Amino acid sequence: MNGKAKVVTIIGAGAWGTTLGNLAFQNRSSVYLWSRHSGEDLRSVVCTADVVVSAVSIKGVPPTIEKLQKIGLPEGTILLTATKGLDPVTTKTAFHLWREAFPNFPLVVLSGPNLSKEIDRGLPAATVVSSYEKTAAETVQFLFASEKFRVYINDDPLGTELGGTLKNVMAIASGVCDGLQLGTNAKSALLTRALPEMVRVGTALGGRAETFFGLSGLGDLLATCNSPLSRNYQVGYQLSLGLSLAEILERLEGTAEGVNTTEVLIRIAGDKNLYVPIAVQVHRLLQGEITPAEAVTELMRRDLKSEFDR
Ligand SMILES: NC(=O)C1=CN([C@@H]2O[C@H](COP(=O)(O)OP(=O)(O)OC[C@H]3O[C@@H](n4cnc5c(N)ncnc54)[C@H](O)[C@@H]3O)[C@@H](O)[C@H]2O)C=CC1
Numbered sequence: 523m524n525g526k527a528k529v530v531t532i533i534g535a536g537a538w539g540t541t542l543g544n545l546a547f548q549n550r551s552s553v554y555l556w557s558r559h560s561g562e563d564l565r566s567v568v569c570t571a572d573v574v575v576s577a578v579s580i581k582g583v584p585p586t587i588e589k590l591q592k593i594g595l596p597e598g599t600i601l602l603t604a605t606k607g608l609d610p611v612t613t614k615t616a617f618h619l620w621r622e623a624f625p626n627f628p629l630v631v632l633s634g635p636n637l638s639k640e641i642d643r644g645l646p647a648a649t650v651v652s653s654y655e656k657t658a659a660e661t662v663q664f665l666f667a668s669e670k671f672r673v674y675i676n677d678d679p680l681g682t683e684l685g686g687t688l689k690n691v692m693a694i695a696s697g698v699c700d701g702l703q704l705g706t707n708a709k710s711a712l713l714t715r716a717l718p719e720m721v722r723v724g725t726a727l728g729g730r731a732e733t734f735f736g737l738s739g740l741g742d743l744l745a746t747c748n749s750p751l752s753r754n755y756q757v758g759y760q761l762s763l764g765l766s767l768a769e770i771l772e773r774l775e776g777t778a779e780g781v782n783t784t785e786v787l788i789r790i791a792g793d794k795n796l797y798v799p800i801a802v803q804v805h806r807l808l809q810g811e812i813t814p815a816e817a818v819t820e821l822m823r824r825d826l827k828s829e830f831d832r
Pocket residue numbers: 533534535536537538539557558577578579580581582583585586604605606607636637638639775776777779
């Protein structure tokens with residue numbers, strides 16, 4: 523299948539699934555947006571699709587995979603995952619889960635600095651689609667690319683996905699930084715130190731270091747850590763104003779994956795002996811063990827070290 527795909531089925535009618543559906547529709551694809559609440563038969567909309575997009579949050583990935591395994595997808599269907607999270611049961615990324623479940627299907631990851639509300643307004647943005655199967659990546663590239671949405675490809679799906687996943691933890695920290703009005707120096711220090719922490723974890727989990735300096739790593743870190751549109755940023759910001767995590771999540775519009783990702787990341791870091799000082803403080807904050815101000819103090823009073831150690 524070359525050029526623009528004709529039929530795209532998107533599973534997950536949340537903010538991101540809806541935005542991706544609109545982008546493909548504007549490119550003249552036939553788009554089915556499927557939600558578990560719609561009552562529509564999933565089999566009928568996936569079996570005719572050239573591309574099946576998973577835009578569910580991480581907790582929706584295992585049940586979605588299970589449904590599709592029962593249905594049995596036609597050979598050659600391209601699977602695209604747009605989830606940014608870590609599975610709390612296995613600690614795996616969505617790419618890993620999809621790869622294990624559908625080893626013989628072309629699998630593509632889409633991740634980048636993509637705040638859906640800005641894309642919905644028609645503002646320009648760029649993203650990355652990544653796959654070990656170049657033809658599949660190119661098909662997805664043409665499916666979504668437009669004058670408003672520039673789509674790059676690469677061949678490091680794990681690194682691409684982990685950039686988008688790990689920056690959500692940093693976005694919580696960044697929201698705290700802004701909520702406490704710590705200033706531009708502090709924010710610059712935080713984001714600059716966040717990147718090597720992401721690289722450390724991301725490369726230990728199989729991503730390539732250079733990928734984290736691209737759109738799906740640094741790009742998404744900057745977008746999410748600087749925007750009140752980010753749900754993860756909002757979690758940190760509102761914690762710093764004194765709201766409880768439960769109150770924030772209750773009122774939040776949509777999913778803040780960083781809350782679960784932080785918990786899973788701390789387990790991974792423990793198992794693999796990875797140094798993740800920012801994530802540790804975000805975790806303690808989310809657990810209610812420390813206040814936002816104490817988290818900042820803890821980060822500032824660590825042993826002095828060389829900038830490029832560990
Ligand atoms: N909103 C955004 O700007 C972007 C979001 N993402 C990622 O896309 C994913 C979805 O995000 P949003 O659409 O914003 O979240 P959302 O909260 O608006 O929607 C979540 C979607 O997941 C589905 N879902 C949740 N649990 C499920 C389950 N157990 N079974 C089946 N489906 C389930 C919901 O029905 C809904 O369609 C997240 O991993 C997020 O990090 C990625 C890029 C941009």
